[in-house]
């Protein structure tokens with residue numbers, strides 16, 4: 258599966274990082290000052306060692322030796338203290354910038370169209386908000402401060418080397434070509450490999466999540482081996498990508514070590530020539546070799562942690578891609594103007610390219626009309642409902658709600674279309690808070706009226722009433738109660754378009770009649786598509802559309818379809834024969850009259 262959530266390019270990522278750091282400019286200046294002082298203090302150590310050697314070889318005084326030793330200890334302590342302080346301050350800056358980015362990412366993910374998240378796969382979303390945030394977080398608090406400190410040390414040490422004698426610096430430059438070449442090759446090759454590794458991890462997470470979510474079905478169908486194979490295949494791809502990354506790191510390390518040896522050789526040759534020609538003393542040559550040797554540590558940090566930075570860069574690009582690449586946050590929810598029509602023109606959809614599920618569906622649902630979708634299992638009813646809800650996008654043709662493509666409605670006119678299916682989620686917390694997700698400003702009386710309207714009168718018997726906590730800490734709702742709660746939320750959200758996909762299937766028979774009456778009230782004045790297994794629910798609609806193998810094979814007023822000897826009549830007879838509508842369903846003889854809106 259490919260990750261369809263956006264990934265920012267280098268320029269956008271860099272611009273985002275600069276914008277995140279902008280509020281911390283003062284502290285960043287302090288960091289620069291501290292790290293510069295730390296590097297200078299660190300440089301004093303080899304310089305004083307050079308003086309020590311010079312004093313010893315020229316028979317200098319013991320007082321100078323004592324002063325040098327004291328200076329070395331003081332300089333080492335100062336360098337350590339200033340460096341630690343600088344790195345801590347830097348970590349503080351990057352931690353707050355990252356916290357801001359993390360909030361942005363979560364905010365954007367929560368506002369992404371469900372279809373986009375679904376198309377990208379939960380794995381990609383999870384990998385970004387956990388794995389990528391972790392990688393960037395570790396780099397921001399550990400690697401970046403260490404690399405910045407190392408950069409200061411290298412610059413100051415090179416300046417110190419030049420100050421001793423410019424020819425030492427020239428000798429040290431022998432390391433440069435090989436180092437630059439290794440770095441260039443590494444930086445050019447790693448980003449696609451790391452990006453591939455992150456993507457492969459996303460696919461692996463997706464495969465695992467799919468197997469876990471569908472565990473009961475997988476086990477029931479004895480399909481565990483196929484899912485294990487899928488997880489193993491995605492794991493192998495992820496491991497192969499990691500191995501490619503590790504190989505690149507190994508090659509880079511070899512190049513860097515060789516470069517350091519060349520540089521040290523250059524400094525020693527320069528030292529030998531300068532001492533032999535009496536241009537420099539043994540002390541200066543010693544100090545130069547020690548200064549260069551001191552470069553090994555910070556250079557190693559710079560070069561090897563470039564690996565972590567490249568990894569963090571790939572993660573950052575994926576985070577910035579979500580934070581900045583998604584459409585701007587939508588306008589606040591609302592009904593907007595009027596009740597829209599639903600239009601499908603030659604709409605087709607396939608979950609897999611070789612298996613079309615819907616094929617050339619053309620359908621018009623007028624504003625305020627209630628249409629029932631019926632058909633045998635697998636005919637494509639739920640898929641059609643999800644196309645109208647915008648969680649799926651047609652592979653061909655068009656699906657519009659009003660004048661907007663259905664998949665764009667959530668972005669441009671949020672709250673206009675609500676789909677309620679059997680997969681109802683109840684949020685942990687007070688019952689009232691759950692309902693207020695749909696209507697944040699509603700008072701308790703409105704919430705209670707909405708519950709009563711969908712037949713959820715049980716709320717009054719809860720120990721805490723509307724304040725009753727839902728979930729493990731309080732009351733766990735039955736499936737039918739959760740469905741009623743979802744319908745009450747729809748009533749409160751007041752969307753002009755409602756899609757019900759077997760939304761009342763979990764209700765006990767005894768409650769179905771009462772709920773059907775409530776549904777009449779709920780759906781009145783709205784454009785509605787009802788996926789109905791219970792055909793008594795279908796005949797309460799203005800029109801029935803019969804789907805067979807992804808095509809519309811019959812449609813019309815319920816009474817007309819029952820009078821005709823077509824597919825709906827066959828479905829109706831089969832349903833009645835199987836015990837459907839035991840409690841006395843009378844086939845309609847005239848179209849339903851809408852009940853008054855419950856608002």
Ligand SMILES: Nc1ncnc2c1ncn2[C@@H]1O[C@H](COP(=O)(O)OP(=O)(O)OP(=O)(O)O)[C@@H](O)[C@H]1O
Pocket residue numbers: 608609614632633634635636637638639640641
């Ligand atoms: N996420 C999915 N991935 C792959 N195939 C799917 C997916 N969802 C549904 N399908 C397949 O698409 C076809 C149509 O499914 P859909 O759920 O739309 O039919 P339906 O008419 O609503 O059936 P039912 O009444 O049983 O719910 C079926 O063959 C189903 O197996």
